Amino acid sequence: MGSTETTTKDKILIFGGTGYIGKYMVKASISLGHKTYVYARPISEKTSLSKLQLHKEFQSLSVIIVQGELDEHEKLVSVIREVDVVISALAYPQVLDQFKIIDAIKVAGNIKRFLPSDFGCEEDRVKPLPPFDNFLEKKRRIRRAIEAAGIPYT
Template sequence: MAREESKILIFGGTGYIGSYMVKASIKLGHPTYVYSRPNSTKIDLLNEGELEEHEKLVSLLEEIDVVISALAYPQVRDQLKVIEAIKVTGNIKVCLHSEG
């Protein structure tokens, strides 16, 4: 039986820790995407936007299976916006978030 790969969205994937998570996810064969603020470091997998863009987050999360947040300490509370969008979609299998 073939293993189905999970579509993974990483918040903070352009940062120090997040960049390692992106590399590891890709190495494991998962379709991997990064959500980052506009004007962040450019990488091929980038989805740009602000965490305040609720509709955009919901739309993107509808296509995702797993969410990983590697947001830095000043943005830890902003993860609540991601969690609210996850609640709307109802399809996320796993959500791992940073504690700061």
């Protein structure tokens, strides 16, 4: 007799999913059977051909693409309420934009896990030279905001 029990996969939202690292995260999420959402900048005349092709590829893989800007708070909250896990693959210049994601996660109140953009080192465990320390200070501010909001994170 086989079991009729089914396991449900988490629904994953990826910010920066059309970027260098993010596109691999999207493909990995899909390959693991997760319903996958990507929050991406709206397509415009400035959108590169490679990004347009990536959008088409994602759509063929059943990725749900939500086009929006990070300052569209209500849109962020709405899409976050549809998922279980949020992954940020935003590039370094956008690291502080994660405050907008954190604010939306707090309002949505349903996220099991948040994975903020990380760049290969533990910001609280290293003592770098000033140029890199300035970068890590931004990561520390994001980390403290996540902790203060009580958001489960990795």
